[in-house]
Amino acid sequence: KLAAQFPYLPQALRLVWTAAPRHAGIWVALLVLQGLLPIGTVYLTRSIVNALVAAVRSTDPVAAARPALLLAALMVAILILAEGARAAAAWVRAAQADLVQDHISSLIHRQSLAVDLAFYDNADFYDRLHRARSEAGYRPVALLENLGGILQNGITLVSMLAILVPFG
Numbered sequence: 001k002l003a004a005q006f007p008y009l010p011q012a013l014r015l016v017w018t019a020a021p022r023h024a025g026i027w028v029a030l031l032v033l034q035g036l037l038p039i040g041t042v043y044l045t046r047s048i049v050n051a052l053v054a055a056v057r058s059t060d061p062v063a064a065a066r067p068a069l070l071l072a073a074l075m076v077a078i079l080i081l082a083e084g085a086r087a088a089a090a091w092v093r094a095a096q097a098d099l100v101q102d103h104i105s106s107l108i109h110r111q112s113l114a115v116d117l118a119f120y121d122n123a124d125f126y127d128r129l130h131r132a133r134s135e136a137g138y139r140p141v142a143l144l145e146n147l148g149g150i151l152q153n154g155i156t157l158v159s160m161l162a163i164l165v166p167f168g
Contacts, residue, residue, distance in 0.1 A: 016096070019099050035154070043163060101138070
């Protein structure tokens with residue numbers, strides 16, 4: 001089923017880009033940010049554990065724990081940033097979906113005005129028009145969301161490999 005939808009991907013991307021180019025750009029930037037933030041969490045977890053081990057082995061554990069607390073605060077900031085990016089991406093996606101739906105409705109309306117009135121007597125044409133109106137608003141956005149999830153997870157996977165292989 002996925003392979004059957006793949007040929008429509010470039011057309012759907014063009015449609016979304018035409019309808020909301022600014023939202024699409026912001027959404028991609030937020031996806032990249034969300035894909036890279038888990039690296040900071042992994043890297044800081046390692047650093048926090050090392051700082052805590054050093055603090056436990058130190059003669060003055062309270063003073064030696066100060067770097068671990070600073071790193072923990074940095075991790076909290078990264079986690080808050082990740083939640084903020086997730087919320088911003090959801091807001092951008094919702095606004096983008098509305099813009100895409102309005103654009104597609106406008107295209108369908110223009111096309112339905114351009115056809116001959118005889119087409120409206122044809123039940124197959126009317127059924128296609130009805131399906132286009134009902135499905136066109138969410139299908140390109142759903143395809144884009146799935147593609148965005150793949151992009152974000154791919155960025156996270158590649159960057160995790162890049163950071164974890166040297167630790168191996």
